[in-house]
Amino acid sequence: MNIQEKTVTSAHELLAPDSHGKSSVKYILLSLCVICALLVPVVVKDPSHQNLAILILMAAQLGVAWNIVGGYAGQVSLGHVAFYGLGAYTSTLLLTQWGMNAWLAMLCGGILAALISLVIGWSCFRLNGHYFGMATIAVAEIIQIIFTNWEYAGGAVGLTLPMDQQGWSNMIFTDKAPYYYIALGLLLLTLAVNYWIEHSYLGYYFRAIKDEPDAARSLGINLSRYKQIAFAVSSFFTAIGGSLYAQKELYIDPGSVLHTGLSIKMALVSILGGVGTLLGPVIGAGVLTFIEEGTRALFGGSGRGTDLVIYAALIVVIAVYYPTGVMGWIKQFFARRKAVRAQKAQDAQDTTGTQAGKEAA
Amino acid sequence: MSLLRVESVSKRFGGITANQDVSFEVGAGKIVGLIGPNGAGKTTMFNCIAGYAPPTTGEIWMNDIKVSGMSPEQCARAGIGRTFQVARTFTSMTALENVMVGAFLINKNVADARQSAAKLLSFVNLGQFKDKPAGSMTISEQRRLAVARALAVRPRLLLMDEVMAGLNPTEVKETVDVVLKIREEGISCLIVEHVLEGIMPIADAIVVLDYGKKIAEGSPEQVSNDPKVIAAYLGDE
Amino acid sequence: MLQVRNLRVSYDGVLALSKVDIDVEKGKIVALVGGNGNGKSTTLRAIAGLNTADAGQIIFDGKPLEKIPASKRVGLGLSLVPEGRRIFARLTVERNLQLGAYTRRDADEVAESIDTMYSLFPILKERRYQLAGTMSGGEQQMLAIGRGLMAKPKLLLLDEPSWGIAPKFVTKVLDTIQLINEQGMSILLVEQNLHKALAIAHHGYVIQTGCIVMQGTGQELLNNEDVKKAYLGV
């Protein structure tokens, strides 16, 4: 199996491709990005556009969370929707049935998902590559069946959140702006954790496990422990993303929060942006959501599925021509530029060299 | 005092017996060569010691710790470092990062790990490849990288599987120097090697396997004059 | 029989070979020597078609090879025993040998060749139904050589055939190489066991950082002071 994803080492490299010294530039750039992001709801007033921005943030957050286990640690989970659904269901049930504070409920959902991921991981991590991916699909599918048939959780009918009980403690709002800030905050938090992991020994361990698990063991790395750490962190954030979905749409059912297609989408977001890179999923989410919403707005009314055809065709084209995602493409771009520059320098040297030679002769 | 004790180890794969009742010892700070014809069971013995393939019968001890039956990662923690006959480098990482992964076992701090990894790379003469992706290094370079990586876990015993294969005599000499430096650090080495110029001059002892059985043991001179070894392995030259 | 002119090859933009010229005459053994990472394997891979050349010509039997894919070159009589064995790990030993003769049509002749390989490397016969991947390193190397010979090529490219082979057998492998050469097969040999390799080679090339820097008969090179210092550890 070919899991040798090309890895761009860090956002650092990308933001300042050939300047390790200029880290202040990097921080200024980053803060600029964050400030811009903070201003979006102030500038963009149209709720539908705000909604689009939220969708991008939510997709990005899921992609970043998935990337921890699927990208860095190379354990391609195709059943992450299980955690998404667990998060959504847990927080919704705690909120509606037990009157718990929504933020606390969200946290509980995350913790529960992380715990369950430990159980799943314990049994599935013996499997390699496609077997692992398939097993995660199976687990997600089983969880969907359980929720579909579980009366307490609303079964196939689903659960509704009280639309009229708005406020911060219930995390229910009429306006889009609060959702936007929550989604943004969540994304930044996930990114921060991801950044920390990437730059700590964990990041190195994850990549080692992905490249050569056998060799990693000879260096004292307990494979299942570190895979489980990656899986649990990833599930935690995925579940929180699920809770946010429930809080935003105010209605969940197995078809919407436990749908296999969503697992794939989480992976798609990362792949499109660049697997195993910090900011890849964010870019991927932007691109994917734009294509998705754009094609639907333009062609969705035709009634012939034209939007899907175009969307799918675009996906195929991107996958075929940019297999390492946007980040991979950017990296290649810089690498090529560097090579060209080096070549030029070389040529210049050669000519001066030969000239010098001639002169000497 | 001996560091590693292999006590009547046998290893069977289905019908094939790769090791049969093999016992030997590696003393602290010694270099021991493990030689024998192809298929004699040397790599298999490594796998037994490093926890990759537990012996069918017999026991293996590191000082007072019984390592047979432990997992590879436990063995690593018990002080056994190893390289593989097939290089198995982390191909998406740079040479330095490869070594850093090993260094984290001792110290989880990234900056510290980077520093000690850089030292180790120079130690095995790969200093100039620091930032080169490991996947684009030649196979023999990757093997030396694997030595640096294994050293990063600060083992007391280092198992090296054919790190000198594919080197020309000059390069073999360089590598021999590296091995001697490793011994100076107080690390014992158990070396599987077919390049005899690389092992005979420096080994404190040689163990010879044939068809899974130990057929000889002793100093390099003793072994190379042993008719059984000549017949099975060295050939008459 | 083989002429390599001005060969230039790169990996992801990084130059591995900058200027390689090699000639192999019919019925000769030619050795290519050089230090670690200097481009020996890359040269062989380019000749076999696994790496595409950025520039230069490879002419085999009077035919330019640039446009011919690797798989078609085998049919022309060019076979490579690659570095790192590359045997089919999940297939049996015998199946590996059979696949070596993929371009040959006559089943009886192929069976005969397999027997020849078995007599050359008895361990292969003993393990004919074992999965190749579970063989020991040296056994796999023997299998790789045997598989390369099965194609009955006009020119055999050997990349470090003695890698991981026990001393007693190294002699045998090199003897075998000489033997098949005497039977008419031309050979381009990359080998680190320089004493032995140069001893059987009719001609030798020294490659350094992707350039051929020296050539001569095997004996000339063996006696050359620079070669001695750089490669023979003297």
Next chain:
Amino acid sequence: QQEIKIGVIYPLSGAAASSGSEMKNALELAADIVNNGAKSVPNLPFSAGGGLPNLKGAKIKLVFADHQGNPQIGATETERLITQEKVVAIVGAYFSNVTATSSQVAEKYKIPYVNPESSSSTLTQRGFKWFFRTTAHDDLFVHNFFDFFKELEAKKGIKVKQLATFNENTLWGNETTKLETKLAAEKGYNLVKTIVYPAKSTQLTSEVQQLKSASPQVVMQSSYLGDAIMAMKTYKELGFSPDMILANNAGFTDTEFRRTLGKDADYVITREVWSPDLAKNNPLIKQVNDLFNSKYKIDFTGNSSRTFTGLMTLVDAINRAGSTEPEAIRKALTETNIPANKLIMPWKGVKFDENGQNVLGSGILVQIIDGKYNTVWPFDLATKDVVWPMPKWDQRK
């Protein structure tokens, strides 16, 4: 000239696209009638054409959106329709779970939402102010079943005792199962088997085998088309013939159901809301259906006729409001009172209660006989007598 934008949101692609496209046709027909008139149906409101009289002949313009059967997309698209396309009202969304999320968005923006065909009873229990449903819901439909049994016994002397339910496992099938179980117990029927099967099964052998072992008199079934066809084929294959198959619409009323199964579809009774043979009582039905058929080469179905009616109800309200102000439309909707003879449905009219539920809607039961749907209940609308029991498979010609 003013143009009134109405957002319509349906599953135009994905698994339910086939129903979606049918409903889209019905909507386009309705819009066309309102805007351009239709002489052949003089009795239908707005058939004079020329747009809405009270808004100076304003034309209506439908803005279509595709929700792909996905609740989140439903919500997103509704938001887009409201904020980008500035529609004055929404019609949608067929799937109950999508209706749930998309109507929530409309509620938030205070935009009227007319739902012509989602049957989940919970939708009108949410206390929404802007949500109106023209069709009757599952609650009523299931009650119809039991009314039917009672009347069968009273008027025809047929005793029904042993029931089994056989429903698919999405929202619709689950709600139905719950109600059927409850009512069976309340009304003293013996429910011998309750089966909930996963939609999109590749085979239904074990399900039918279970039914057969329980040998009920009546199987009450809710299935979409693919499953419905497969179930019937499996019944025949395994020789399972209860006295009655009482289906809950959906797959069993699809044109393809009869075409595929041919004679094997006969004697199935299914709940409907519409049937061409009702034209006997209401000429409008035939007239509008002919119009539909001439344009799209298909007949109305229970779905498309309801969708048509939903849009017409909304148009009626907008016209009475005389304004495109949401609040005015909402008020007009609450005051809706369309008499039976202005509808193409066998209903007593359209009139909403405080939850937005049409209280005058109802269902009918039709039985397939000789490849045609015949209304068999309510008995006063019936065009044919119920065939009971269904002949055994091996005794059919």
Next chain:
Amino acid sequence: MSLEIIIQTLASGILIGLIYALVAIGLTLIFGVMDIVNFSHGEFLMFGMYSSFWMYSLFALDPMFTLPLTALFLFALGVILYKLIIRKITNAPMLSQIFTTFGLMMLFRGLAQFFWKPDFRTVDHSVVSGAVQVFGIQVGMPQVTAGVGAILVTMGIYLFLTKTRAGAALEATAADKEAAQLMGIDSQKMFAMAWGIGAACAGVAGALLSTFFPIFPEVGANFILIAFVVVNLGGFGSVIGALFAGIIVGVIEVMGGFLIGPQYKLALVLGLFLAVLMFRPQGLMGKQ
């Protein structure tokens, strides 16, 4: 549970299982040779069904008679798809391969809907219809035909892979593409062939199914998950494994549905599949 019911469920399980196997074999073949999981495989099945349907409805040709044609179409489709798209991603990372075939899945569904409408279609009068009576139980004639067809095709593929030169070449390419080239095997040709045969298998399965299963653009979705389970359970790349796994899955599904409750039948199959993987991580017949 009476004997009759046992036999009946067993028979139904085996028959549907054989279809699963046939769908899965194409998938396992493509995977085995190229290490690519083809998410659009269900759509090959769909195309097979539509091919039968159109020849039936336009020219009144029975799906059984047009089966070879359908196989041929699908073979061509597989080869063309390989040449146009898959060839470019042979060396791409696994994830972008998943991405591609997933995109193809959506694309094919979309195209089918676009051109053929989302309606359910059926072949209502095939030469194979009705039911046959064996051992006191009834089984549908179309199902029996499909089952027999599936066995024949599976055997054919198995013999092809093990007994022919091309089969050996496929196996070698699967093991190591570069080394296979060194043997003189044209790996491009082999990959194209794998896609062709894989698609043709799905096509045959589609043709066999078309006589008793409704045809619609999304029909692939009904089978693909099960096909994946079968491929895994049998062991990626193993044809015989897929055959056995298909039958096992079919039987478990039908039996489990009867004994435990239909709503859990899929969960049961998946649960069992996970349990097997715990003990044999490489599937029943997979190589490690």
